[in-house]
Amino acid sequence: MYPAAFEYLRPRSIREAVELLLRHGEDAKLLAGGQSLVPMMKLRVARPKYLIDIHRIAGLNYVREEHGAICIGATTRHVQIEQSPLIRDKMSMLAQAAGEIGDAQVRNRGTIGGGLAEADPVGDYGPVALALDARMKCVRPSGVREIPASDFFTFAYTTALEPDEILMEIIFPLPPRGSAGVYHKLEKVAGDFAIAAAAVQLAVGRDGVCTSIAIGVSGGGPMPQKPAAVENLLRGKKIDRELTEEAGRLIQDDAEPIEDLRGSAAYKRKALSAVLRRALTESLRLTTNNL
Amino acid sequence: MANISLTVNGETRSGEAESRTLLVHFLRDTLRLTGTHVGCVVGRCGACTVMWNGAPVKSCMVFAVQTDGDEVVTVEGLARDKRLHPLQEAFWKKDAVECGYCTPGMLMSAYGLLSNGKTPTEAEIKKAISGNLCRCTGYGNIVAAIREAAGNFK
Ligand SMILES: Cc1cc2nc3c(=O)[nH]c(=O)nc-3n(C[C@H](O)[C@H](O)[C@H](O)COP(=O)(O)OP(=O)(O)OC[C@H]3O[C@@H](n4cnc5c(N)ncnc54)[C@H](O)[C@@H]3O)c2cc1C
Ligand code: FES
Ligand code: FES
Numbered sequence: 001m002y003p004a005a006f007e008y009l010r011p012r013s014i015r016e017a018v019e020l021l022l023r024h025g026e027d028a029k030l031l032a033g034g035q036s037l038v039p040m041m042k043l044r045v046a047r048p049k050y051l052i053d054i055h056r057i058a059g060l061n062y063v064r065e066e067h068g069a070i071c072i073g074a075t076t077r078h079v080q081i082e083q084s085p086l087i088r089d090k091m092s093m094l095a096q097a098a099g100e101i102g103d104a105q106v107r108n109r110g111t112i113g114g115g116l117a118e119a120d121p122v123g124d125y126g127p128v129a130l131a132l133d134a135r136m137k138c139v140r141p142s143g144v145r146e147i148p149a150s151d152f153f154t155f156a157y158t159t160a161l162e163p164d165e166i167l168m169e170i171i172f173p174l175p176p177r178g179s180a181g182v183y184h185k186l187e188k189v190a191g192d193f194a195i196a197a198a199a200v201q202l203a204v205g206r207d208g209v210c211t212s213i214a215i216g217v218s219g220g221g222p223m224p225q226k227p228a229a230v231e232n233l234l235r236g237k238k239i240d241r242e243l244t245e246e247a248g249r250l251i252q253d254d255a256e257p258i259e260d261l262r263g264s265a266a267y268k269r270k271a272l273s274a275v276l277r278r279a280l281t282e283s284l285r286l287t288t289n290n291l
Numbered sequence: 292m293a294n295i296s297l298t299v300n301g302e303t304r305s306g307e308a309e310s311r312t313l314l315v316h317f318l319r320d321t322l323r324l325t326g327t328h329v330g331c332v333v334g335r336c337g338a339c340t341v342m343w344n345g346a347p348v349k350s351c352m353v354f355a356v357q358t359d360g361d362e363v364v365t366v367e368g369l370a371r372d373k374r375l376h377p378l379q380e381a382f383w384k385k386d387a388v389e390c391g392y393c394t395p396g397m398l399m400s401a402y403g404l405l406s407n408g409k410t411p412t413e414a415e416i417k418k419a420i421s422g423n424l425c426r427c428t429g430y431g432n433i434v435a436a437i438r439e440a441a442g443n444f445k
Contacts, residue, residue, distance in 0.1 A: 282336065
């Protein structure tokens with residue numbers, strides 16, 4: 001299981017990495033934690049001639065609060081996100097999602113930037129990034145831009161990143177005060193990718209009426225989705241059992257899951273409905289406790 | 292070919308390797324540290340787990356060149372002065388080893404868990420070894436051994 005031969009490059013700064021990517025173009029690939037890319041190279045699905053290792057670039061690994069958002073450097077590891085006191089306190093669903101990724105060894109190496117750039121249809125960051133309207137801050141020779149999560153995922157394993165572009169930072173706006181977030185993932189065995197997953201950030205008033213709702217899901221198609229129809233159904237209404245069931249039906253009817261070893265399309269539709277209902281019920285319980 | 296130099300089990304070690312050489316092969320074939328096992332080579336079984344800069348990783352998912360200048364601890368680094376490490380002692384006492392294929396990886400995952408000095412709960416132990424497959428023991432004795440070792444971990 002040897003990958004094709006390549007030249008290993010270790011830039012010390014983002015500027016250097018951008019230059020290397022520009023110079024080698026399509027022959028190069030960025031290496032972050034390697035937890036998706038190394039297996040792909042062993043299968044020779046990926047055969048870069050140059051591997052640009054960005055995980056040692058100083059100043060790409062951080063979690064900080066800035067201007068009402070949590071900003072995370074692209075090479076921050078899953079384990080750091082899972083254990084960050086700031087994220088656990090203010091954005092618990094993101095910490096939950098990171099803690100559900102693979103196993104301890106994968107979380108010790110894999111990075112949030114790599115996870116988002118890989119864009120696995122059922123990767124764990126996708127639903128959270130969509131629910132919380134995250135923005136991907138990227139750099140390329142022509143300058144810096146921010147891509148909203150809703151434009152970032154374009155198909156299975158495909159993003160809006162250009163071949164000469166590096167994801168530098170992910171900006172997660174803080175959810176409304178008093179709201180509660182839950183990430184619920186259904187997996188076949190511990191450490192596997194999701195069959196379906198739902199990220200829900202919910203706030204209700206004293207009367208139980210939904211004052212804010214944000215949802216992201218995976219498992220319903222070739223990429224994670226922000227189900228606006230379900231959000232619209234719930235917004236401004238009292239969240240009770242009946243409405244939760246209706247939300248589950250709606251998401252299930254709109255889903256077009258891909259049949260694979262994790263289940264048939266019919267099963268996955270039901271799984272998606274179940275994870276959404278569970279995340280809704282749990283976030284309702286938590287936000288009610290906050291009142 | 293590149294010359295790779297790193298600290299393995301406290302000693303500086305170096306060797307030649309191609310960029311595409313996986314850390315697990317570098318450790319076993321070049322440095323002749325064969326305690327680390329090769330199972331699936333696709334990141335699924337955990338038999339190849341080693342500590343890299345203080346955290347357990349699967350050494351079949353890392354190129355040796357990535358570790359140049361770094362610190363790696365393999366299962367050979369656990370015993371000191373011909374005395375078993377408390378984790379190894381506990382695996383022996385609790386019958387946590389049958390065929391032994393998974394054992395080096397299990398030990399290194401457990402070592403990573405216990406090296407923060409806290410006493411883990413049973414759930415934390417199970418979470419820490421969920422990336423390590425064992426086809427013999429049924430895991431019960433492994434969890435018991437790690438729990439036992441947590442009491443006298445140095
Ligand atoms: C056993 C196992 C189980 C797993 N289970 C899960 C799971 O349950 N859920 C889940 O979400 N993931 C899972 N993963 C994948 C894991 O989360 C990876 O860490 C992640 O998908 C890729 O991150 P990385 O840092 O390892 O990226 P790499 O593998 O280094 O790179 C992945 C891709 O992203 C590109 N890239 C990396 N960083 C950047 C950047 N900053 N800018 C632009 N492009 C970049 C690379 O060029 C490459 O194409 C699993 C992996 C394994 C091996
Ligand atoms: S040999 Fe590395 S995980 Fe199986
Ligand atoms: S003891 Fe045989 S695989 Fe674990």
